[in-house]
Structures are given as structure tokens and as C-alpha cells.
Amino acid sequence: MTQAVRHDAMRARNLALVLREVSARGSLTRAALAEVTGLTKTTVSKLVADLIETGLVEETGVVRGGERGRPGVEVRIRGAGIAALGLEINVDYLAVRVVDLSRSVRLRRTQAVDNRSAQPVDVIARLRDLALSAVDEAVGNGLRIVGGALAVPGPVDLGSGVVHNAPNLGWRDVPVLSLLDLGMPLHVENEANLAALAELWFGAGPTDFLYVSGEIGIGAGLVVAGSLFRGARGFAGELGHVVVSPDGPPCRCGGRGCLEQYAGQDALLRSTGAAGSVGLMTMVTRVEAQDPAAVTACREAGWALGVALSSTVNLVDPDTIVLGGVFVPLFPYIGAVVTETLQSRLGQMRVSVPPVVVSRLGFEAAALGAAGQVIERVIADPAALLPS
Amino acid sequence: MTQAVRHDAMRARNLALVLREVSARGSLTRAALAEVTGLTKTTVSKLVADLIETGLVEETGVVRGGERGRPGVEVRIRGAGIAALGLEINVDYLAVRVVDLSRSVRLRRTQAVDNRSAQPVDVIARLRDLALSAVDEAVGNGLRIVGGALAVPGPVDLGSGVVHNAPNLGWRDVPVLSLLDLGMPLHVENEANLAALAELWFGAGPTDFLYVSGEIGIGAGLVVAGSLFRGARGFAGELGHVVVSPDGPPCRCGGRGCLEQYAGQDALLRSTGAAGSVGLMTMVTRVEAQDPAAVTACREAGWALGVALSSTVNLVDPDTIVLGGVFVPLFPYIGAVVTETLQSRLGQMRVSVPPVVVSRLGFEAAALGAAGQVIERVIADPAALLPS
DNA sequence: GATATTTAGTCCACAACGTAGACTAATTGG
DNA sequence: CCAATTAGTCTACGTTGTGGACTAAATATC
Incomplete structure (x- = not known):
């Protein structure tokens, strides 16, 4: 279960700790980060330097005048770099969303289709086209899509990525994950779960x-x-x-x-x-x-x-x-x-x-949650993106 | 949520990792521990030395002849040292159990009483007597009781240790934790939860x-x-x-x-x-x-x-x-x-x-689970017991 | 306007911990 | 009796966080 903790794991966790605080609190100086994380200023500075180098975080440049003393430089999540793809197949539409690391929605594509009358393979092919064109545009805008997730209306075997049974679509045992190859890490999950996560992160x-x-x-x-x-x-x-x-x-x-x-x-x-x-x-x-x-x-x-x-x-x-x-x-x-x-x-x-x-989110909630989940993983383990 | 990881936290986690493997697998050589944990032999040796010094683990003394090469010295959880107290108040009985670190039951005390007709304070006083005499005996046998837990039949506020509402007993808002002072760390939990944990650890x-x-x-x-x-x-x-x-x-x-x-x-x-x-x-x-x-x-x-x-x-x-x-x-x-x-x-x-x-556990399940929970905490964080 | 005070961030010597590999110890097979 | 094999220890070393000194940049005070 728990793995051995070596120096690299220690660093990875502290890196995640800092990134999480920046993500949760919006914008913080290194000094404030040291305070909230319990790490020393020295360590925070080093970690932030790594995060900036990887493009996950950026200095706002603006200095903040507080009470007295030298003002600090605030850092925030960098939205212009890393992003994730959120996909949703539902009964009467397909949805694609691109969300960046700051959890801003960068791109929305929704297509109304009656997916009940179509074959799973065709539905997935159509979604694939929609997704690829969205990825193209996002990449054109300088974003780096690190992965994606797909919401389907029904229970999913997380390991294999097979949709067990989606009665609304008339699907049974459809291997969505292997059919939808987008050349990036993907996973599939129940629509309700992802909509719930959307509520958590975007509501x-x-x-x-x-x-x-x-x-x-x-x-x-x-x-x-x-x-x-x-x-x-x-x-x-x-x-x-x-x-x-x-x-x-x-x-x-x-x-x-x-x-x-x-x-x-x-x-x-x-x-x-x-x-x-x-x-x-x-x-x-x-x-x-x-x-x-x-x-x-x-x-x-x-x-x-x-x-x-x-x-x-x-x-x-x-x-x-x-x-x-x-x-x-x-x-x-x-x-x-x-x-x-x-x-x-x-x-x-x-x-x-x-x-x-x-809920104040619309019908596209699950697609948002899907993208959000990928973003969440990056924030939970930024070390995975660091240059080894 | 997650805390900063410093050197001491790193050590604490690896210590827990080693102890958990010993607990789960019964008895292992240092070499085998190095293999299953992914740590090096050197590190495992140091960690095991610490665990032995604290009395959590002991060498079986017996060497094991495997295939070829120098036989290893196996270590196992030391039962003769640390133990925990499990308490249970139910409708028609009080139960006390002492469980050691190897999850062996060292002492059983059960008292049939009709707790419905008694005042909460009296029930708790009676349980206190029963518990103290059990602790005395356990200490007499060389055990060191590091804490205890109490199972009550009803929802409990974990933070304050107040039993909200135990309809079977006719209790409402009884501050069990503050009434039952045993001079050791104690906590209270729902009987069903602790019985479930007993099933996990003793079934x-x-x-x-x-x-x-x-x-x-x-x-x-x-x-x-x-x-x-x-x-x-x-x-x-x-x-x-x-x-x-x-x-x-x-x-x-x-x-x-x-x-x-x-x-x-x-x-x-x-x-x-x-x-x-x-x-x-x-x-x-x-x-x-x-x-x-x-x-x-x-x-x-x-x-x-x-x-x-x-x-x-x-x-x-x-x-x-x-x-x-x-x-x-x-x-x-x-x-x-x-x-x-x-x-x-x-x-x-x-x-x-x-x-x-x-279930193959009897009515005393919850008391067992209560003690087991304390033991589990020691295994999950042995560093808390190390001499600072 | 000069100086003291305060806060941000960096630098450097150091400590804690795990690693790698050499080394010693103890056993079996031939 | 020696080679092979495995267990465990020892030592030099690398990585990472720490603590405090130090520099930088602002405000408060006189």
C-alpha cells in the first residue's frame, strides 16, 4: 500500500504540498507558502523554482504592498501551460472541454446527437473527431494536453475501461478506452461521479x-x-x-x-x-x-x-x-x-x-469533472511532470 | 491535509512500513523485509534495530535454514510489550479486553449487567472499575497499555466523545469520554464500526x-x-x-x-x-x-x-x-x-x-475491535512511541 | 530626508536519512 | 576443504530539508 519513502518521494510530496496550496489559495508569496506548509523559506524557494521551471506556476510579477517591510512576489498557477481534456458521452449529446491547470475552461465543444440510435463504435469515432479537433486548437493556443478522461452514463470497470452497462445508451460491455485512442493517457468513469467532482472543483x-x-x-x-x-x-x-x-x-x-x-x-x-x-x-x-x-x-x-x-x-x-x-x-x-x-x-x-x-452547473458538468480529475492528478503529483 | 515531509517524517513512514510488513506477514528476515519494502538492507537493518530497541519487535532467535547461504534471523511482532484496552458497553453486558501488539487477546473480562435500568454515570463507573482491574493485571504481567477505545451502541461524536443517542441504553448526550478517565488516551466509537474492524483484524x-x-x-x-x-x-x-x-x-x-x-x-x-x-x-x-x-x-x-x-x-x-x-x-x-x-x-x-x-466472532466483537484499533494506530505510526 | 524597523528572499554550512557497494559471517554443495 | 550463495554490517556518498546569517526593499519615525 504505502511505498517506501526515499529522498525523491519526500521532494515529490513537498512539491505537491506547495502546488496544492497555491492552487487552493490562488496566489501566495513564498513567505506565506512557508508559513502555511510549515516548510522553511529556503525549501519553499527551491520548490517554487522547480515548479516555475516546469511551467506549473508563474510569478505574477506584481509585488504586493502589505503592511511594512519588503513586499513579496506572489506566485500563482500558470494557466497557459498544462491542460486536460474532458469528454462526455450522453444520450443526446457529446461534449468536449479543455481545462487548464488553473481550472479555467479554455474550450467548449458540444454536439447534439442521438446516441441511442447509433452504434457504440460510431459514437466513439464521432467523439474522437470532436476531441482531436479540440486538442488541435488547444495545442495551437500553446496548451500542452497531458491527459484526458471520459464520462459515460453508467457503471464502468475502472481498470479495463470497459463500460459495463449503460442502459440509456443501450450499451453493454463496450471497451470504450481501447476504441477511443487519442495518443494520450485516458481513463473512463461514471458520469455521476465526474459530475460530482465537477461540483467540487467548479461549483x-x-x-x-x-x-x-x-x-x-x-x-x-x-x-x-x-x-x-x-x-x-x-x-x-x-x-x-x-x-x-x-x-x-x-x-x-x-x-x-x-x-x-x-x-x-x-x-x-x-x-x-x-x-x-x-x-x-x-x-x-x-x-x-x-x-x-x-x-x-x-x-x-x-x-x-x-x-x-x-x-x-x-x-x-x-x-x-x-x-x-x-x-x-x-x-x-x-x-x-x-x-x-x-x-x-x-x-x-x-x-x-x-x-x-x-447544482449551478449545466448539463456539461461531467465533462468538466473529467478534465478536472486529470488536472487534480497533476496537482497531486507534479513530480511526474518534472524533467527527470 | 498532507503535512510537510521532513527527514523525521520520512523515517517515521519507513518505520511504519517495516512494522506493517512484519505485522502482516508474521515473521521475516531483514533481507526479506528489504525485498518486500523496496528499501535497502542497510536501511532495514537500522529501522529494525530501532523497532527492537523500542520493544515493538523481537528476534525469534531461531535461524531459518532455507536453501543455501547464510541463514537469516527472523523478526516478529513482540507481544510481551505493548498492549491496548478494548471496552464495550452494551445493553446487557460490559466487556473489557486487553490485546497485545501481535493481536493476541491477553485478557477477557465480561460482566452481565442490565445497563438499561442504570444511570449512565453508574454504568461508566462500573466499567471503570472493571477496566482498572484489568489494566492492573495486564501491567502485572509486564504489559504496557498505551491506550484504549470504547464501543457504545449508537452514534458518537468522535471529536468530543459524546454519545449522541443510544436508544437501547436510553442514553442521550452522555459525555462518556470525560466521565471515563483511565489515565490513558481513550476514544469512543460506534459499536457497529468497531465490530466491523474486529472482523477485519480478528476474523x-x-x-x-x-x-x-x-x-x-x-x-x-x-x-x-x-x-x-x-x-x-x-x-x-x-x-x-x-x-x-x-x-x-x-x-x-x-x-x-x-x-x-x-x-x-x-x-x-x-x-x-x-x-x-x-x-x-x-x-x-x-x-x-x-x-x-x-x-x-x-x-x-x-x-x-x-x-x-x-x-x-x-x-x-x-x-x-x-x-x-x-x-x-x-x-x-x-x-x-x-x-x-x-x-x-x-x-x-x-x-x-x-x-x-x-460472523465467527461472538458478542464481544466490538471490544476486540476497540482494542485492535489502538493497536492498529501503533502499527501505523510506531515513531510516536520511539524515544525522542 | 535620513535612519530604524520590518518583512522577503537567498546563501551557506550542516544534519538527517537512504543508497551503493565493499566487506564479513554463516551456511550448503561438491 | 573450497566455491558458491545468502544475511547482515560498515563506510563513503548523494539528496534533501534546516537554521541562521545576509542582502534587498519597503514603511515608520523623527
């Missing part, structure tokens, strides 16, 4: 929360102390199949009364009473117009979500619950019911019931 | 599992990659209040249809049909005698447990499920139903459904 959220991704399926990403909880095999967070009512409607997972059957996109739209398929935006319009069927559908979905979340809170104890995906436009009509249900089921037991808030 | 179990503690309440401890998952505030694992049926019988937590209402000890005993209170052993006798009411009660409890566990598996993805507490004697009569329910609700979705096994 103004807390460091402990449960992100609920409402799409056709309902997934969740749990972030504890700023890092993702994946469970033993990486398949944690399947909130959509938490039991709401044990004898409820049968679910495609084989169970009955799963949350997805009450609050999944299909269930929501179906229960508006309109025959055939009604789009999400139509649903939003109707509920805004106080259409009784739509309002009832929202209330029931909110209740079911509250029930499932009460189980979840009891099991994993999140600090906050962030609703994303389809629940974002519907939040005004379900948020209160979710909170009430949670309150009535947990209020007596818990000192405080986790607040239910809405 | 022959895997490193990823969910331990289910069936008592009057039902708790769970989740162990992922050999360490405990506590959630954001340390209140994770409240399996007893996971929803089985949203409109089921009201629960003391304020919700309805919680697992505890179907599979908690009270529910199990109540539903045997016998009026009044029937002891657990009576229940076991009846179900062994195929008493219809008892058999039905077990089946229903097993079903409810299966439903709640299917939600749990979807959320936290454990590798294995270990049933403990009252479920141990009842396992032959509920195990199959739990497995079937899980299988039917998860089988289509998951490649493999986590096996449901029974």
Missing part, C-alpha cells in the same frame, strides 16, 4: 456532499473530505436502484419499486399523463403552467427521491445533497417535497438534516 | 465488506480497502433506518417502515406471536423446533434485511456482507432468504452479488 460547493445526477437513470457521486467514494469495486452510487417501495413497479434491474421508477426521467415524463414521449422541456413548461398532472408527477418524484435519500443519508451521512441533471429545471417544483420528506424521516434522529440544494 | 475476513450488527438497533460498519468508512460527520452506517417500506410501521426515528421495525431484535421477538418479552435464546430454540410463528418471523426479517441490503449494495458496493449480533444464531434461518432477496433484486444488474456470510 462553489462544500467538500462533503452527495451529488444526485438525474437523467434517464439516476446516479449519485459521493464526495467525502474532497475525494470520491467509489466502494469496493467502483460501482457505488447507484441511487436509482435504492428501494422506495419493495412491491412497487418492476425495474429493469430485476428489482421492484426502485427510485428510478418514480423519479427517473422516463417515469417523470410518463406520469404527466400525456401519452407518448413528452420532452423534458415540455414537462417543465407544463409544470410551470401548473398543469395538475405535471405537478402531481413532480410531487411524487420528489417524495420518492426523499425516501431514497433518507436511506442514503442514514447509510453514508453526507453533509449536503446537490441535485443535478433533470432535477435542475424541476428543482422549484420538487425541492421542497424532497426536503420535507427528508425532514420528516430523519429529523428526530439527526441533529441536522442535510440541506438539499440545486 | 479471517476480506478487506472489503459490510458488517451488519444486529442488536436492538441495527447498525453497520463499512470497511473499504482495510479502512473504515465514516461518512462526512462519522454517522454513516445507520442501516437500521434504511427504508424497507415507506408506509410501514412507524419507527422511533420518526420515519416509517425502517429496517429496524422488521429485523431489529424487538421486532423479531415480538412477531413470534408470544405476548410479552421472549428472550433471544427462546426465539432460537423455537425456530430450531420449527415453530411456525418463529419461522415466519425469521423469513420476514430476512426478506426485509435483503431489501435494505439491496439498497445498501447499490449505494456503497461492498464486496461481502458479514452478519453479526443476533443474526449469528439466527443465520441458519435467515441467511438463505437474505441471499435470495439480494439475488432477485440485484442479479440482473450486477456481475456478482456480494455473498452473505456469518
